[in-house]
Amino acid sequence: MSDTKVYLLDGGTLVIDGFHAFWNRGPGGELRFPCYSVLINHPDGRYIFDTGYDFDHVMRVLPFEKPIQEKDQTLPGQLAKIGFKPEDINYVINSHYHFDHCGGNKYFTKACTICHGAELDACSHPQPFEHLGYSDLSFAPEIAKAAGKTLPADPALDMYTPKFETLKGDQELAKGLWLFETPGHTAGHYSLMVELEGRRPMLFSADACYSQKNMDMMCISSFHLDPVASLKSMQRLKDLAAKYDAELFYSHDPDSFKNYQTGGNFYA
Template sequence: MSDTKVYILDGGSLIIDGLHAFWNRGPSGEFRFPTYSVLIDHPDGKYLFDTGYDYDHVMKVLPFEKPLQTEDQTVPGQLAKVGLKPSDINYVINSHYHFDHCGGNKHLTTACTICHEEELAVCACPQPFEMLGYSDLT
């Protein structure tokens, strides 16, 4: 029987206003938050839950989010730290398709992508206040 291994992958960080981070209930001002992915190395395959953001996309569309991400913090960089490459991933599971959860999908072209059916409908026709959230659907 093989063991399942779980890894937390560091995808860098972004800045949003504190009011947005705490649904208009917290203090305003810059709030830096980390982005993570979870790699599950299971006997039935390698699963990556969420893939963080794509630095180039954020700089082009959302530069006010002030991304901090090194090459080592990209999906390929983080996978390399555990001895893997993007083509080793069998499944990508996206919790939802906001840019900071699916931006690294572009590196995982051979993986099967899984997302909830209702999320597909939401990202196809997002509410106006979520347009930037759904800005990276490549």
């Protein structure tokens, strides 16, 4: 905990409609939002929480989300800025397996992958309305194969044979590094809290809440498996933030993101 540092790794932006971001509320119209990963450099190991989207995948499958991602906004590019390589990462934690949270898993050839057991089940048997969300299965070539899907040729996948460790319930992965169950957006969604020496704990909502505005309005996104569970998880995040005096960091919040530290700066 005392030596833990947290870096936010900028992964570029995507576009969705306002009625998707704010379900049945809107207003409609294009909303461009950030995607980022979190590097936790902890005395027990280096953890990456979520791995953003893969530009080629989005252009191929969801080009209407209009990705903007510079060369240095890939995970290898972001890690290079702070002197790390993907091989230096020990653990990848996925909040869930939507394409914009697991597109960079393939770079982490030496890491153990940690996720909720229900999420790994769900991504291989998605509901019909979840197919686009779970469209990038490059994080689990074996699951893609079992589902009869051929992954596009990609040199990054040649060395990639992930090992999964599935969890359920709330878990303290390492001292001061907590996973909290926040289902509803997907079947097995986790949010992450990191306790640090010199500041309030950082509570990363992931897609249990896209933005401060979603939280203020108690308005979920239109992308969800279970809207009631989704709303309960938003309330849970609020309660956790109050209990631990934690600062909430939202997954896709263009306004908040401007004030987050990125570009090689860290929280400690």
